Amino acid sequence: MKELVLKTVDDAVAAGLSHRWAAGVWQVSDDRVHRWRARRRELGTLSDLAPGGAAVHGLLGWEIEEILAVAEEWGPTDRSHRKLAHRGSYEGRVWVAPSTFRRVLAAHGLVPAQRPPVPKQPKTPWPHWLVWAPNRVWIWDVTHFGRARRCVFAIVDMVLCCV
Incomplete structure:
Protein backbone atom coordinates (compact mmCIF):
# COMPACT_ATOMS: atom_id res chain seq x y z
CA MET A 1 0.00 0.00 0.00
CA GLY A 44 15.67 -0.59 0.64
CA THR A 45 12.24 -1.60 1.91
CA LEU A 46 9.07 -0.03 3.19
CA SER A 47 7.99 -2.93 5.35
CA ASP A 48 7.83 -2.15 9.04
CA LEU A 49 10.66 -3.36 11.19
CA ALA A 50 10.05 -5.73 14.07
CA PRO A 51 9.19 -3.89 17.28
CA GLY A 52 11.72 -3.69 20.05
CA GLY A 53 15.37 -3.48 19.31
CA ALA A 54 18.18 -3.28 21.81
CA ALA A 55 17.57 -1.96 25.29
CA VAL A 56 19.15 1.44 25.77
CA HIS A 57 20.17 0.41 29.29
CA GLY A 58 21.49 -3.04 28.29
CA LEU A 59 24.97 -4.19 29.22
CA LEU A 60 27.75 -3.56 26.77
CA GLY A 61 30.26 -6.23 25.82
CA TRP A 62 33.12 -4.66 27.73
CA GLU A 63 30.97 -4.49 30.89
CA ILE A 64 30.27 -8.22 30.74
CA GLU A 65 33.98 -8.90 30.21
CA GLU A 66 34.89 -6.75 33.22
CA ILE A 67 32.29 -8.47 35.40
CA LEU A 68 33.76 -11.85 34.51
CA ALA A 69 37.32 -10.57 35.07
CA VAL A 70 36.46 -9.13 38.50
CA ALA A 71 34.71 -12.37 39.45
CA GLU A 72 37.69 -14.45 38.38
CA GLU A 73 40.20 -12.23 40.16
CA TRP A 74 38.32 -11.48 43.38
CA GLY A 75 35.73 -14.29 43.56
CA PRO A 76 37.62 -16.47 46.06
CA THR A 77 38.23 -13.45 48.29
CA ASP A 78 34.89 -11.66 48.22
CA ARG A 79 32.61 -14.73 47.87
CA SER A 80 29.50 -12.67 47.15
CA HIS A 81 28.02 -11.02 44.08
CA ARG A 82 27.27 -7.97 46.23
CA LYS A 83 30.87 -7.56 47.36
CA LEU A 84 32.13 -8.26 43.84
CA ALA A 85 29.87 -5.55 42.38
CA HIS A 86 31.18 -3.03 44.91
CA ARG A 87 34.74 -4.17 44.26
CA GLY A 88 34.29 -3.54 40.53
CA SER A 89 33.02 -0.02 41.15
CA TYR A 90 35.60 1.17 43.65
CA GLU A 91 38.39 -0.20 41.50
CA GLY A 92 36.92 1.82 38.64
CA ARG A 93 36.41 -1.18 36.37
CA VAL A 94 32.65 -1.62 36.03
CA TRP A 95 29.61 0.06 37.61
CA VAL A 96 26.65 -2.31 37.82
CA ALA A 97 24.10 -3.29 40.43
CA PRO A 98 24.76 -6.41 42.50
CA SER A 99 21.71 -8.08 40.93
CA THR A 100 23.14 -7.43 37.45
CA PHE A 101 26.47 -8.87 38.58
CA ARG A 102 24.67 -12.01 39.79
CA ARG A 103 22.69 -12.36 36.54
CA VAL A 104 25.83 -12.13 34.40
CA LEU A 105 27.61 -14.71 36.54
CA ALA A 106 24.59 -17.03 36.38
CA ALA A 107 24.36 -16.64 32.60
CA HIS A 108 27.98 -17.81 32.32
CA GLY A 109 27.54 -20.67 34.80
CA LEU A 110 29.62 -19.04 37.52
CA VAL A 111 28.53 -19.00 41.14
CA PRO A 112 30.80 -17.44 43.78
CA ALA A 113 31.84 -19.83 46.54
CA GLN A 114 29.73 -19.17 49.60
CA ARG A 115 30.08 -20.15 53.18
CA PRO A 116 27.64 -22.77 54.44
CA PRO A 117 24.69 -21.37 56.38
CA VAL A 118 25.14 -21.00 60.11
CA PRO A 119 23.13 -23.65 61.96
CA LYS A 120 20.42 -22.33 64.22
CA GLN A 121 21.34 -22.21 67.87
CA PRO A 122 18.81 -23.09 70.55
CA LYS A 123 17.47 -20.08 72.39
CA THR A 124 19.03 -19.38 75.75
CA PRO A 125 16.50 -19.89 78.54
CA TRP A 126 15.62 -17.04 80.88
CA PRO A 127 17.77 -16.90 84.03
CA HIS A 128 16.37 -18.59 87.13
CA TRP A 129 16.39 -15.32 89.08
CA LEU A 130 14.03 -13.55 86.64
CA VAL A 131 10.80 -12.59 88.36
CA TRP A 132 7.75 -11.77 86.29
CA ALA A 133 6.09 -8.98 88.25
CA PRO A 134 4.84 -5.48 87.46
CA ASN A 135 7.39 -2.64 87.46
CA ARG A 136 10.42 -4.89 87.85
CA VAL A 137 13.64 -4.52 85.92
CA TRP A 138 14.29 -7.77 84.13
CA ILE A 139 17.75 -7.40 82.72
CA TRP A 140 20.63 -5.04 83.38
CA ASP A 141 24.33 -4.96 82.66
CA VAL A 142 27.35 -3.65 84.54
CA THR A 143 30.40 -2.70 82.55
CA HIS A 144 33.76 -2.75 84.32
CA PHE A 145 36.46 -0.44 83.03
CA GLY A 146 39.69 -1.85 84.52
CA ARG A 147 41.87 1.11 83.58
CA ALA A 148 39.54 3.49 85.42
CA ARG A 149 40.36 1.61 88.67
CA ARG A 150 36.76 1.63 89.67
CA CYS A 151 33.48 0.09 88.66
CA VAL A 152 31.42 2.14 86.27
CA PHE A 153 27.74 1.22 86.28
CA ALA A 154 26.10 1.54 82.88
CA ILE A 155 22.70 0.19 81.98
CA VAL A 156 23.01 -1.00 78.40
CA ASP A 157 19.60 -2.64 78.02
CA MET A 158 16.62 -2.44 80.29
CA VAL A 159 13.38 -4.33 79.90
CA LEU A 160 10.52 -3.54 82.23
CA CYS A 161 7.55 -5.73 82.89
CA CYS A 162 4.49 -3.51 83.04
CA VAL A 163 1.59 -5.88 83.49
Whole structure:
Protein backbone atom coordinates (compact mmCIF):
# COMPACT_ATOMS: atom_id res chain seq x y z
CA MET A 1 0.00 0.00 0.00
CA LYS A 2 2.86 2.38 0.86
CA GLU A 3 4.44 1.71 -2.55
CA LEU A 4 1.15 2.62 -4.23
CA VAL A 5 0.84 5.85 -2.22
CA LEU A 6 4.43 6.86 -3.06
CA LYS A 7 3.94 6.05 -6.76
CA THR A 8 0.72 8.07 -7.06
CA VAL A 9 2.20 11.02 -5.11
CA ASP A 10 5.27 10.98 -7.40
CA ASP A 11 3.03 10.81 -10.49
CA ALA A 12 0.92 13.70 -9.22
CA VAL A 13 4.03 15.82 -8.53
CA ALA A 14 5.37 14.97 -12.01
CA ALA A 15 2.03 16.14 -13.47
CA GLY A 16 2.51 19.52 -11.73
CA LEU A 17 0.33 19.04 -8.63
CA SER A 18 1.38 19.87 -5.09
CA HIS A 19 3.10 17.15 -3.04
CA ARG A 20 1.03 18.10 0.00
CA TRP A 21 -2.22 17.94 -1.98
CA ALA A 22 -1.34 14.52 -3.45
CA ALA A 23 -0.57 13.13 0.02
CA GLY A 24 -3.79 14.69 1.34
CA VAL A 25 -5.82 12.80 -1.27
CA TRP A 26 -4.59 9.59 0.39
CA GLN A 27 -5.23 11.18 3.82
CA VAL A 28 -1.57 10.73 4.71
CA SER A 29 0.53 13.55 6.10
CA ASP A 30 3.22 15.05 3.93
CA ASP A 31 5.85 14.28 6.60
CA ARG A 32 4.90 10.61 6.65
CA VAL A 33 5.34 10.32 2.88
CA HIS A 34 8.81 11.86 3.22
CA ARG A 35 9.68 9.41 6.03
CA TRP A 36 8.57 6.48 3.87
CA ARG A 37 10.69 7.74 1.01
CA ALA A 38 13.74 8.08 3.33
CA ARG A 39 13.17 4.58 4.71
CA ARG A 40 13.00 3.10 1.22
CA ARG A 41 16.21 4.95 0.28
CA GLU A 42 18.13 3.92 3.46
CA LEU A 43 16.82 0.40 4.10
CA GLY A 44 15.67 -0.59 0.64
CA THR A 45 12.24 -1.60 1.91
CA LEU A 46 9.07 -0.03 3.19
CA SER A 47 7.99 -2.93 5.35
CA ASP A 48 7.83 -2.15 9.04
CA LEU A 49 10.66 -3.36 11.19
CA ALA A 50 10.05 -5.73 14.07
CA PRO A 51 9.19 -3.89 17.28
CA GLY A 52 11.72 -3.69 20.05
CA GLY A 53 15.37 -3.48 19.31
CA ALA A 54 18.18 -3.28 21.81
CA ALA A 55 17.57 -1.96 25.29
CA VAL A 56 19.15 1.44 25.77
CA HIS A 57 20.17 0.41 29.29
CA GLY A 58 21.49 -3.04 28.29
CA LEU A 59 24.97 -4.19 29.22
CA LEU A 60 27.75 -3.56 26.77
CA GLY A 61 30.26 -6.23 25.82
CA TRP A 62 33.12 -4.66 27.73
CA GLU A 63 30.97 -4.49 30.89
CA ILE A 64 30.27 -8.22 30.74
CA GLU A 65 33.98 -8.90 30.21
CA GLU A 66 34.89 -6.75 33.22
CA ILE A 67 32.29 -8.47 35.40
CA LEU A 68 33.76 -11.85 34.51
CA ALA A 69 37.32 -10.57 35.07
CA VAL A 70 36.46 -9.13 38.50
CA ALA A 71 34.71 -12.37 39.45
CA GLU A 72 37.69 -14.45 38.38
CA GLU A 73 40.20 -12.23 40.16
CA TRP A 74 38.32 -11.48 43.38
CA GLY A 75 35.73 -14.29 43.56
CA PRO A 76 37.62 -16.47 46.06
CA THR A 77 38.23 -13.45 48.29
CA ASP A 78 34.89 -11.66 48.22
CA ARG A 79 32.61 -14.73 47.87
CA SER A 80 29.50 -12.67 47.15
CA HIS A 81 28.02 -11.02 44.08
CA ARG A 82 27.27 -7.97 46.23
CA LYS A 83 30.87 -7.56 47.36
CA LEU A 84 32.13 -8.26 43.84
CA ALA A 85 29.87 -5.55 42.38
CA HIS A 86 31.18 -3.03 44.91
CA ARG A 87 34.74 -4.17 44.26
CA GLY A 88 34.29 -3.54 40.53
CA SER A 89 33.02 -0.02 41.15
CA TYR A 90 35.60 1.17 43.65
CA GLU A 91 38.39 -0.20 41.50
CA GLY A 92 36.92 1.82 38.64
CA ARG A 93 36.41 -1.18 36.37
CA VAL A 94 32.65 -1.62 36.03
CA TRP A 95 29.61 0.06 37.61
CA VAL A 96 26.65 -2.31 37.82
CA ALA A 97 24.10 -3.29 40.43
CA PRO A 98 24.76 -6.41 42.50
CA SER A 99 21.71 -8.08 40.93
CA THR A 100 23.14 -7.43 37.45
CA PHE A 101 26.47 -8.87 38.58
CA ARG A 102 24.67 -12.01 39.79
CA ARG A 103 22.69 -12.36 36.54
CA VAL A 104 25.83 -12.13 34.40
CA LEU A 105 27.61 -14.71 36.54
CA ALA A 106 24.59 -17.03 36.38
CA ALA A 107 24.36 -16.64 32.60
CA HIS A 108 27.98 -17.81 32.32
CA GLY A 109 27.54 -20.67 34.80
CA LEU A 110 29.62 -19.04 37.52
CA VAL A 111 28.53 -19.00 41.14
CA PRO A 112 30.80 -17.44 43.78
CA ALA A 113 31.84 -19.83 46.54
CA GLN A 114 29.73 -19.17 49.60
CA ARG A 115 30.08 -20.15 53.18
CA PRO A 116 27.64 -22.77 54.44
CA PRO A 117 24.69 -21.37 56.38
CA VAL A 118 25.14 -21.00 60.11
CA PRO A 119 23.13 -23.65 61.96
CA LYS A 120 20.42 -22.33 64.22
CA GLN A 121 21.34 -22.21 67.87
CA PRO A 122 18.81 -23.09 70.55
CA LYS A 123 17.47 -20.08 72.39
CA THR A 124 19.03 -19.38 75.75
CA PRO A 125 16.50 -19.89 78.54
CA TRP A 126 15.62 -17.04 80.88
CA PRO A 127 17.77 -16.90 84.03
CA HIS A 128 16.37 -18.59 87.13
CA TRP A 129 16.39 -15.32 89.08
CA LEU A 130 14.03 -13.55 86.64
CA VAL A 131 10.80 -12.59 88.36
CA TRP A 132 7.75 -11.77 86.29
CA ALA A 133 6.09 -8.98 88.25
CA PRO A 134 4.84 -5.48 87.46
CA ASN A 135 7.39 -2.64 87.46
CA ARG A 136 10.42 -4.89 87.85
CA VAL A 137 13.64 -4.52 85.92
CA TRP A 138 14.29 -7.77 84.13
CA ILE A 139 17.75 -7.40 82.72
CA TRP A 140 20.63 -5.04 83.38
CA ASP A 141 24.33 -4.96 82.66
CA VAL A 142 27.35 -3.65 84.54
CA THR A 143 30.40 -2.70 82.55
CA HIS A 144 33.76 -2.75 84.32
CA PHE A 145 36.46 -0.44 83.03
CA GLY A 146 39.69 -1.85 84.52
CA ARG A 147 41.87 1.11 83.58
CA ALA A 148 39.54 3.49 85.42
CA ARG A 149 40.36 1.61 88.67
CA ARG A 150 36.76 1.63 89.67
CA CYS A 151 33.48 0.09 88.66
CA VAL A 152 31.42 2.14 86.27
CA PHE A 153 27.74 1.22 86.28
CA ALA A 154 26.10 1.54 82.88
CA ILE A 155 22.70 0.19 81.98
CA VAL A 156 23.01 -1.00 78.40
CA ASP A 157 19.60 -2.64 78.02
CA MET A 158 16.62 -2.44 80.29
CA VAL A 159 13.38 -4.33 79.90
CA LEU A 160 10.52 -3.54 82.23
CA CYS A 161 7.55 -5.73 82.89
CA CYS A 162 4.49 -3.51 83.04
CA VAL A 163 1.59 -5.88 83.49
